[in-house]
Amino acid sequence: MDREGAETYLRLLAEAAMRGSLTPAAGPRAPNASTIMAAGHALTAVGALDPVTAEEILTDFRLATTARQLHHQSGGQGVTAAEWLTQGQAVLRPRQVPARSPGEGAPWEDPDHGRADHDRADRFVPVGLTVPFRAGAVRGELCLMSFAQTGSGARFIAAWQVHSPSLEVQLSHHYPGLIPFDEFTVTDDRGARYELDLTPGSDLAWPNMIRLSPAPPGTIRWLDVAPPYRQAIRVDLCSSEPAPAGDATRASDTTLSPGEHLLVMLAERLLTGTPEFPRRGLLAAPPTSPRQVVAGGFGVIIAALEAAGVLSPLSPVPARLATLCASLDLTGHGIAAPPTLDMPEPWLSLLAHYQRRKPEPTQMREGYAALAASLPELDGIRVILLGLQHTQGGSALHVLVQGQIPEPRPGPLDIDLNFPLSLWLKDSGGRWHAARPDRCHQAGQESAIRLRLVPPLTRPADRVEVLAGGRSAEVRATLPLRWRYLS
Amino acid sequence: MTDAPNGPWFTSLPPCETLVPCGRGRHCVRWEAGELRLASHADPEAELVLAALGGDKARCVEIAEAWQRHTADLTVLGIGPRSPADEVTVSWDDVDAAGQAARSGASVLGYGAGPLASPPRAAMARASIRYQQYQQEAGEASQRRLDMLSLLALGTGFQIRLAGQVVAAHADRLDEPDKLGRTIRSVLTAALDGRLAPVAEQWLGIDPDQVEVSLYRGTGWGSVELTGRGEQRRLRVSLPAWWLARVWACGLALTGRHLVVAVERAGWPDARVLALSAPGAEPVSRSAHAVSRPSGAADAPHWEI
Numbered sequence: 002m003d004r005e006g007a008e009t010y011l012r013l014l015a016e017a018a019m020r021g022s023l024t025p026a027a028g029p030r031a032p033n034a035s036t037i038m039a040a041g042h043a044l045t046a047v048g049a050l051d052p053v054t055a056e057e058i059l060t061d062f063r064l065a066t067t068a069r070q071l072h073h074q075s076g077g078q079g080v081t082a083a084e085w086l087t088q089g090q091a092v093l094r095p096r097q098v099p100a101r102s103p104g105e106g107a108p109w110e111d112p113d114h115g116r117a118d119h120d121r122a123d124r125f126v127p128v129g130l131t132v133p134f135r136a137g138a139v140r141g142e143l144c145l146m147s148f149a150q151t152g153s154g155a156r157f158i159a160a161w162q163v164h165s166p167s168l169e170v171q172l173s174h175h176y177p178g179l180i181p182f183d184e185f186t187v188t189d190d191r192g193a194r195y196e197l198d199l200t201p202g203s204d205l206a207w208p209n210m211i212r213l214s215p216a217p218p219g220t221i222r223w224l225d226v227a228p229p230y231r232q233a234i235r236v237d238l239c240s241s242e243p244a245p246a247g248d249a250t251r252a253s254d255t256t257l258s259p260g261e262h263l264l265v266m267l268a269e270r271l272l273t274g275t276p277e278f279p280r281r282g283l284l285a286a287p288p289t290s291p292r293q294v295v296a297g298g299f300g301v302i303i304a305a306l307e308a309a310g311v312l313s314p315l316s317p318v319p320a321r322l323a324t325l326c327a328s329l330d331l332t333g334h335g336i337a338a339p340p341t342l343d344m345p346e347p348w349l350s351l352l353a354h355y356q357r358r359k360p361e362p363t364q365m366r367e368g369y370a371a372l373a374a375s376l377p378e379l380d381g382i383r384v385i386l387l388g389l390q391h392t393q394g395g396s397a398l399h400v401l402v403q404g405q406i407p408e409p410r411p412g413p414l415d416i417d418l419n420f421p422l423s424l425w426l427k428d429s430g431g432r433w434h435a436a437r438p439d440r441c442h443q444a445g446q447e448s449a450i451r452l453r454l455v456p457p458l459t460r461p462a463d464r465v466e467v468l469a470g471g472r473s474a475e476v477r478a479t480l481p482l483r484w485r486y487l488s
Numbered sequence: 489m490t491d492a493p494n495g496p497w498f499t500s501l502p503p504c505e506t507l508v509p510c511g512r513g514r515h516c517v518r519w520e521a522g523e524l525r526l527a528s529h530a531d532p533e534a535e536l537v538l539a540a541l542g543g544d545k546a547r548c549v550e551i552a553e554a555w556q557r558h559t560a561d562l563t564v565l566g567i568g569p570r571s572p573a574d575e576v577t578v579s580w581d582d583v584d585a586a587g588q589a590a591r592s593g594a595s596v597l598g599y600g601a602g603p604l605a606s607p608p609r610a611a612m613a614r615a616s617i618r619y620q621q622y623q624q625e626a627g628e629a630s631q632r633r634l635d636m637l638s639l640l641a642l643g644t645g646f647q648i649r650l651a652g653q654v655v656a657a658h659a660d661r662l663d664e665p666d667k668l669g670r671t672i673r674s675v676l677t678a679a680l681d682g683r684l685a686p687v688a689e690q691w692l693g694i695d696p697d698q699v700e701v702s703l704y705r706g707t708g709w710g711s712v713e714l715t716g717r718g719e720q721r722r723l724r725v726s727l728p729a730w731w732l733a734r735v736w737a738c739g740l741a742l743t744g745r746h747l748v749v750a751v752e753r754a755g756w757p758d759a760r761v762l763a764l765s766a767p768g769a770e771p772v773s774r775s776a777h778a779v780s781r782p783s784g785a786a787d788a789p790h791w792e793i
Contacts, residue, residue, distance in 0.1 A: 004671075009671075012674050012675065012677065013678050016681045016685075020685065020696055023570075057670070058566075064563075064566070064567050068567055068576050068578070069576055071582055081582075082583070082586035082637060083585055083588075085582075085586065086589055086634070
């Protein structure tokens with residue numbers, strides 16, 4: 002990795018942008034602050050450039066351009082000296098978090114929290130039980146997909162079905178405040194009682210991670226989950242350990258460079274960020290959307306990665322990106338490589354989906370499939386699949402990620418560095434579905450993530466093939482599914 | 489290439505001066521032979537001592553201090569002019585307004601931490617330390633920018649001379665990081681690109697974005713070659729970092745339709761330079777003579793071969 006090359010590239014890009022800002026006739030393709038941010042984000046994402054340095058380059062660029070606008074009165078381009086002083090707000094690195102008030106921190110952020118459990122083996126159990134409940138005027142079902150216990154605590158991965166008499170609609174996504182967590186009782190095989198609540202850090206729109214408090218001992222055999230005024234339903238925790246990844250798991254080595262890996266992530270971000278129907282509507286996307294930023298900066302990003310020595314000029318990935326952009330009607334991407342027909346099968350499948358003139362009729366009912374399958378480690382990251390859910394026309398895969406999770410680096414590329422893997426599901430009809438992080442809750446070296454499937458499932462497959470790809474290897478696993486449906 | 493045996497980098501630069509509002513009057517600040525001089529302040533060091541004891545600090549003295557603080561600050565190269573025509577116009581009213589804004593903004597830079605119910609002492613102490621550290625860093629950043637604005641207000645002649653001074657401070661230690669961890673080679677490569685590209689455009693009519701520069705590390709002056717056609721046309725230039733100080737900052741870059749690649753014998757108003765008539769040609773030794781501009785602006789030297 003050529004760190005000096007990376008820094009030099011970004012500084013030269015800033016110089017080119019500076020020239021463009023001094024030339025009124027500079028074309029729209031001249032680099033600007035957005036281009037510098039995109040390239041800077043790419044270089045920091047692959048670890049070729051320190052985010053602080055990238056930030057300083059961007060700040061110096063802004064100071065330089067605005068210093069030349071101090072006395073421009075026409076066209077609204079002028080800035081005042083006071084405004085000049087405040088140029089360069091951090092965009093590529095998170096701001097320092099101010100000191101937290103005592104007691105403000107959550108248990109999972111406490112370094113001592115769970116230390117006693119550190120050496121205890123993790124436990125992942127598929128559950129697949131539906132617990133009907135009624136609490137006052139609210140009734141519904143708590144659908145337990147799986148149970149996961151790690152050093153960060155114990156939780157059920159669950160789906161909710163909530164009905165109210167006045168509004169016979171499914172409310173679980175939008176009104177989780179109606180879920181009567183505190184009216185459930187949970188008891189283990191030794192008589193100890195636990196409370197259910199939302200995993201701290203989960204927002205109300207993500208009621209899928211339900212924490213048991215306090216965390217039970219790792220040796221309990223079952224839990225009784227009792228809804229208000231109803232008989233408890235027993236959850237057997239000894240049914241399958243350790244969690245397997247299905248019988249048919251194949252791992253193969255890949256040799257993606259850091260630059261190729263980033264480009265694949267960006268490509269999949271493009272693929273999963275593309276609106277559905279009508280297809281022509283995507284041309285009307287605002288030019289500042291992440292999708293446009295990503296596509297518009299591809300040429301610069303590729304050049305930056307090459308300068309940093311993390312992308313070979315002979316790599317086939319840029320040509321695939323060119324094909325992708327052409328297929329999605331994205332122009333101005335600046336990729337020098339000509340398009341290619343050598344495309345990954347999942348990409349082609351998703352592109353074919355977008356080429357459809359109208360949505361495919363769905364045969365999916367709202368429901369879930371229990372899972373507790375651990376994939377072989379990829380790039381130091383272990384992925385445990387904990388449930389598949391289909392509701393309100395969308396499909397989601399729930400996973401727990403452990404290991405060397407990179408630090409999230411927010412930036413214009415809108416990529417999820419804390420889930421630096423490519424994850425696809427192939428249904429029994431042969432269609433591929435990209436799994437893109439939708440909600441994430443990170444606690445140290447562990448993240449609970451809800452992955453949105455793009456496109457959603459359209460038929461209840463009895464098995465899926467999972468393809469997980471990292472930089473150094475990829476894994477294919479076939480998982481049997483047993484769907485349970487909501488009433 | 490170092491200062492010796494050709495004299496300091498600024499040997500081919502004339503003095504320049506400007507008037508600065510200071511106290512109730514306007515004082516002359518002069519740059520000469522690599523140093524800033526305050527003609528209206530007989531003993532600036534004594535004034536500094538008085539200021540430290542609570543007296544007012546004269547603006548001229550503040551400027552001299554700011555100059556000293558930034559003679560090795562690579563940020564100067566990022567913000568300052570790329571050519572004499574690239575004027576960064578800052579007035580002293582701007583400096584005053586920014587100073588007032590910085591002083592009034594200092595009180596709102598905190599985290600806004602609310603009262604704590606029962607704050608443990610250790611946590612309060614940690615929060616207090618971090619808060620003080622944050623305030624200190626914010627104050628230093630604000631001071632750096634105010635400094636920069638004052639130095640820009642001195643005018644283009646001073647800005648270019650300061651850039652030369654910064655390059656001279658780093659040109660012989662390209663492989664070291666600076667105080668802020670920046671890679672000196674990267675910063676100077678970009679500085680060379682930003683300043684050579686407009687010169688190349690004037691010299692050959694080439695699109696500045698088609699100029700590719702690198703810092704030359706070997707013996708001799710470097711290389712200049714033109715390749716390709718149309719959009720693939722490239723002017724590849726490799727010059728030592730010292731070129732920025734000894735040639736560009738001294739106004740010698742494009743002299744008599746020649747690209748000056750090195751100074752053989754520095755001097756003012758006469759110097760001997762190594763000049764290229766065209767890319768790929770061998771540079772030839774030429775005598776250069778400084779002439780006064782019609783405006784008489786001695787701070788923007790103009791040379792002829």
